[in-house]
Amino acid sequence: MRLLIVEDEAELLQQLQRRFQNEGFGVDTAADGEEGLYIAREYPVNVAIVDIGLPKLSGIELLQQLRAAGKTFPVLILTARGRWQDKVDGLDAGADDYLVKPFHIEELVARVKALLRRAAGLSRPEVEYGPIRLNTSTQQVILNNTELDLTAYEYKVLEYLMLNAGKVLSKAELTEHIYAQDFDRDSNVIEVFVGRLRRKLDPDNVLQPIETLRGRGYRFTLEQT
Structure with missing residues (x-):
């Protein structure tokens, strides 16, 4: 954020x-x-x-x-x-x-x-989409009751995607929201973070929680539970 x-x-x-x-x-x-x-x-x-x-x-x-x-x-x-x-x-x-x-x-x-x-329309710090739970207060991400080990930037990308679930977010928008104003940004790094998140959130490629829309960006697709 x-x-x-x-x-x-x-x-x-x-x-x-x-x-x-x-x-x-x-x-x-x-x-x-x-x-x-x-x-x-x-x-x-x-x-x-x-x-x-x-x-x-x-x-x-x-x-x-x-x-x-x-x-x-x-x-x-x-x-x-x-x-x-x-x-x-x-x-x-x-x-x-x-x-x-x-x-x-x-x-x-x-x-x-x-x-x-x-x-974001939330009444509590925890959001849950399918088997994925994210706590904005503790910055913990739980998958099927197991805590995931995410880097700071992986967490930031996932948090922004989940708090804007269903919306298409461009690489530029994600980059702007995770880096400070004076940081030397490279929007291609977002592809790396998203790739890592997919492997950690969906190792068996079953959930497919993050959709790529070619030329437009990414969208978190799971429904809130």
């Missing part, structure tokens, strides 16, 4: 970036509202964390412009202000959740994951 963090406190920004990368996110960062707005408009984003008190463009203004541009991904706002009116202003501008500084980073991670589940 692709996360955008817009925060002008350098130390906090680095701390959040490291933590979410360790959680398996591809993380893009911005230190002011204008840069954050540019990234959100030009790159695919699944969820964003936005501080209200930003230089150049406030978090409220950034949110308003994002929603006016038709960007619907969930946004959690961070604020050092405890006044109820600031929270209301953020929610009215289009935020989906808020957290007041100082906060426990574990709570922030849990809230971001909850926003992603809600956006």
Whole structure:
């Protein structure tokens, strides 16, 4: 999943970036509202964390412009202000959740994951398609009650496919959503990850959970159970 963090406190920004990368996110960062707005408009984003008190463009203004541009991904706002009116202003501008500084980073991670589940129409962290179970909280993948050993990028590809089951996802889209903004991307690597996933998920070639649509991309085909 692709996360955008817009925060002008350098130390906090680095701390959040490291933590979410360790959680398996591809993380893009911005230190002011204008840069954050540019990234959100030009790159695919699944969820964003936005501080209200930003230089150049406030978090409220950034949110308003994002929603006016038709960007619907969930946004959690961070604020050092405890006044109820600031929270209301953020929610009215289009935020989906808020957290007041100082906060426990574990709570922030849990809230971001909850926003992603809600956006995908899930009420719990575990999704199950046939014999395959994926837990977005623990990042475990279970096949027929046996845990699979997946690399970080294999997991990211499978998670995005399963959370978008039935949709055709291009190699470029998958690449954008698993790598950070400044990573030297090669969409051909997706073919390698998909090949590995097929061998691990379907060693006997019976389930065929990942369909290739020539010239278009991939689709996760199993039905939810």
